[in-house]
Amino acid sequence: MKPDAISKQILFGSQKAGKTYTFDEKHDETLPADMWFQESDEGLILFIVFYTQACRWSRCLGCNLPSKVSQDHVPYKSLMAQIDHVIVDREVRSRASLIRKVIVSNNGSVLDEDTFSSTALMYLIAQLNLNFPNLSILSMESRPEYVDLAELEFISRALAEGDTPTQLELAIGFEAFDHHIRNEVFDKGLSLETFEGLVNKMAPYGYHLKCYFMQKSVPGMSDVEAVTDIQNAIDYLSQIVKEHDIQINIHLNPTYVARGTALESAFRDGSYTPPLLEDVAEAARYAKGKSISIFIGLSDEGLAVKGGSFLLPDNQPLVEKLELFNCSHDFNILNEICKNRKVEL
Ligand code: SF4
Numbered sequence: 001m002k003p004d005a006i007s008k009q010i011l012f013g014s015q016k017a018g019k020t021y022t023f024d025e026k027h028d029e030t031l032p033a034d035m036w037f038q039e040s041d042e043g044l045i046l047f048i049v050f051y052t053q054a055c056r057w058s059r060c061l062g063c064n065l066p067s068k069v070s071q072d073h074v075p076y077k078s079l080m081a082q083i084d085h086v087i088v089d090r091e092v093r094s095r096a097s098l099i100r101k102v103i104v105s106n107n108g109s110v111l112d113e114d115t116f117s118s119t120a121l122m123y124l125i126a127q128l129n130l131n132f133p134n135l136s137i138l139s140m141e142s143r144p145e146y147v148d149l150a151e152l153e154f155i156s157r158a159l160a161e162g163d164t165p166t167q168l169e170l171a172i173g174f175e176a177f178d179h180h181i182r183n184e185v186f187d188k189g190l191s192l193e194t195f196e197g198l199v200n201k202m203a204p205y206g207y208h209l210k211c212y213f214m215q216k217s218v219p220g221m222s223d224v225e226a227v228t229d230i231q232n233a234i235d236y237l238s239q240i241v242k243e244h245d246i247q248i249n250i251h252l253n254p255t256y257v258a259r260g261t262a263l264e265s266a267f268r269d270g271s272y273t274p275p276l277l278e279d280v281a282e283a284a285r286y287a288k289g290k291s292i293s294i295f296i297g298l299s300d301e302g303l304a305v306k307g308g309s310f311l312l313p314d315n316q317p318l319v320e321k322l323e324l325f326n327c328s329h330d331f332n333i334l335n336e337i338c339k340n341r342k343v344e345l
Helices: 003-016 076-088 090-098 118-131 149-160 179-185 191-203 224-245 262-268 277-285 316-328 331-338
Strands: 036-040 042-051 099-105 139-143 166-173 209-213 248-254 293-296
Touching: 036 090, 036 316, 042 090, 076 090, 076 118, 090 331, 118 149, 118 277, 139 149, 139 209, 149 166, 149 191, 166 191, 191 209, 191 224, 209 224, 209 277, 224 248, 224 277, 248 262, 248 277, 277 293, 277 331, 293 316
Parallel strands: 042 099, 099 139, 139 166, 166 209, 209 248, 248 293
Antiparallel strands: 036 042
């Protein structure tokens, strides 16, 4: 599809959801949009957000991730320059042999070749093989409709040529489990049939799956309903794991009030507040003994309106405990946090 047709799709999605943000057209297109390190039980993670043309869907209610990238096409040579920038970054070089997992994002779909160049993707795999000798997982974010098995097989084969066996993980946005909230209110455009079709395709190859969820993703949801929604997701995905012999990780993001979205208007008129981290701990501890693993996302990427983040000036000790949980999977940490939880009546 031509780049200007894709720009129109992006605008259509943004307007459908009443979004008011603009895109980051001033960004130097030879630099990634963002990158950071995370500690987890899987070891050191390097998270890279490449600067490309924005997500074509662009209409999910509380998402302003497209505001960090471009409305227009970003050519493959610029993307390759971004990859070079990551590889020569001083901190990345100094920790290269410790990096166990790389998460590749463009705040949209890395597997959508119209927004993320195939040449650049091949170049990225080559650079990962050359520079990260202990890489054990490559995770790529994408909407399911762009997942092409032949492409995954090719990437997986290339990864196998690295010094260490590297597992492929696909990361998809689920956001909410309740069908009405996910598709009618949040407008995710993801049916369980599509999701299960993806699982059926991937499972025989042993690829891993990460599912992103947002706790309390829309206005009108109480804190208790938000916890229950995540618990239902845990039950559903645990059953999928049993039936399909696939490894699934839930990446649970507490929702923040993203600038320029319907969440911002609801926050300003008092009809929405972000979830409390105690409630996030309550939802996450339901995963104990289940056949999925869970990771709690603790970054708002600087995209929240003032006062609209789950990160508050006085809850750093709580954040540190949750980070400890991410590294240890010790559910006692979550039980301890939940002792102080206030439940609404
Ligand atoms: S949540 Fe994902 S699919 Fe939805 S608009 Fe944001 S980037 Fe696109």
